[in-house]
Amino acid sequence: MFHDAFVGAGNPNGLIPSSGNVDAPEEWWTYRWSVSNERTFVCKPAVLASWRIEAGGLDLCGSVNKIRPCSHCRPRTSRIDVAKTLSVVIPAFNEAENLFPLMETIPVRDLRRMGWNTEILVVDNNSTDGTGDLARELGATVVFQKERGYGNAYRAGLTAASGDVIATGDADCTYPFDALPEMLSAFEDHEVEFLTTNRLLRRNRQAMKISHTLANHLLSGVSRALFRNNVKDSQSGMWIFRRYVWERLRVESGGMAFSQEIKNAATTAGFRFTEVPIEYRPRGGEVKLNALPDGIGNLCQLFRHRLRKAIPVPVQLPPAPAEQPAPAGALGAI
Numbered sequence: 001m002f003h004d005a006f007v008g009a010g011n012p013n014g015l016i017p018s019s020g021n022v023d024a025p026e027e028w029w030t031y032r033w034s035v036s037n038e039r040t041f042v043c044k045p046a047v048l049a050s051w052r053i054e055a056g057g058l059d060l061c062g063s064v065n066k067i068r069p070c071s072h073c074r075p076r077t078s079r080i081d082v083a084k085t086l087s088v089v090i091p092a093f094n095e096a097e098n099l100f101p102l103m104e105t106i107p108v109r110d111l112r113r114m115g116w117n118t119e120i121l122v123v124d125n126n127s128t129d130g131t132g133d134l135a136r137e138l139g140a141t142v143v144f145q146k147e148r149g150y151g152n153a154y155r156a157g158l159t160a161a162s163g164d165v166i167a168t169g170d171a172d173c174t175y176p177f178d179a180l181p182e183m184l185s186a187f188e189d190h191e192v193e194f195l196t197t198n199r200l201l202r203r204n205r206q207a208m209k210i211s212h213t214l215a216n217h218l219l220s221g222v223s224r225a226l227f228r229n230n231v232k233d234s235q236s237g238m239w240i241f242r243r244y245v246w247e248r249l250r251v252e253s254g255g256m257a258f259s260q261e262i263k264n265a266a267t268t269a270g271f272r273f274t275e276v277p278i279e280y281r282p283r284g285g286e287v288k289l290n291a292l293p294d295g296i297g298n299l300c301q302l303f304r305h306r307l308r309k310a311i312p313v314p315v316q317l318p319p320a321p322a323e324q325p326a327p328a329g330a331l332g333a334i
């Protein structure tokens with residue numbers, strides 16, 4: 001019986017079925033992380049068997065060649081048993097003049113009232129204007145990033161983030177962090193795993209240079225054509241996603257192309273995805289973008305990404321629980 005194969009101390013996936021009928025192996029089952037109890041999975045025992053044996057990872061369904069989580073095997077979060085922790089990750093290079101107004105717009109108290117425990121991570125890269133020290137004084141955790149670049153900053157910040165959900169945005173006061181409560185409600189209500197935002201609206205026109213708007217439309221159009229994901233603003237830097245999404249994506253860009261790559265990787269991998277319109281505000285302080293080289297670099301990255309081979313990302317599984325009483329007939333480790 002499939003069921004028996006997945007219970008007991010020897011189960012390396014650390015999963016225990018929390019509902020289901022042992023006598024009906026083809027029925028849908030709910031599996032729950034026995035370690036954290038934070039995530040539940042709903043799938044057929046037979047599907048889980050193929051994960052376990054062929055892929056050894058929870059987000060891989062079927063053979064190792066497929067990295068797409070199948071529609072019935074994605075982790076689901078239940079409102080009841082998820083501890084709501086949020087990490088706001090903000091890359092900041094010489095943004096000291098923006099930090100005070102920026103931190104003021106992050107509605108930590110409102111979020112707490114909604115049940116979110118929030119940590120703010122500012123990723124600094126040897127800024128020369130005191131960005132790191134100021135961020136620390138204002139209550140943020142500062143993550144030090146060795147290698148220059150927007151994507152490298154995110155890689156460092158996302159690795160350090162401990163929240164179950166991650167929200168991102170620039171430090172230049174362009175993104176509406178004050179709208180996080182509504183955005184998180186939309187994220188939960190639509191039960192998506194990755195929410196991105198669209199700044200390319202008529203009402204935001206004055207916040208972006210015409211050349212910048214045109215470049216954004218061009219890059220987004222090419223991106224949509226190549227990845228067929230209908231993302232209207234591929235360059236937007238404000239996203240909300242579950243941390244496990246990041247842990248399961250292959251995103252290589254160290255520079256500005258990180259933004260389009262993470263969206264295209266998430267949609268290609270089949271995570272539940274949505275895009276919502278946001279207000280976009282005029283930038284404070286100095287631009288870090290090198291418009292032409294970054295634009296050309298992003299265009300080239302789109303084609304490289306489209307052509308590259310899908311390689312499964314190794315999944316870090318939690319350790320098996322030390323002591324799980326094995327029911328009679330359990331097979332233990334296979």
Ligand SMILES: Nc1nc2c(ncn2[C@@H]2O[C@H](COP(=O)(O)OP(=O)(O)OP(=O)(O)O)[C@@H](O)[C@H]2O)c(=O)[nH]1
Nearest residue numbers: 091092093123125148149150153170171287288289
């Ligand atoms: N830590 C770190 N942050 C960076 C680096 N490069 C850019 N950033 C930050 O990443 C965010 C995006 O950079 P921006 O200069 O705003 O680029 P952009 O949003 O494409 O361009 P604008 O529309 O002009 O704002 C900002 O908060 C920057 O401070 C870097 O090398 N290291």
Ligand SMILES: [Mg+2]
Nearest residue numbers: 170172174283
């Ligand atoms: Mg910006």
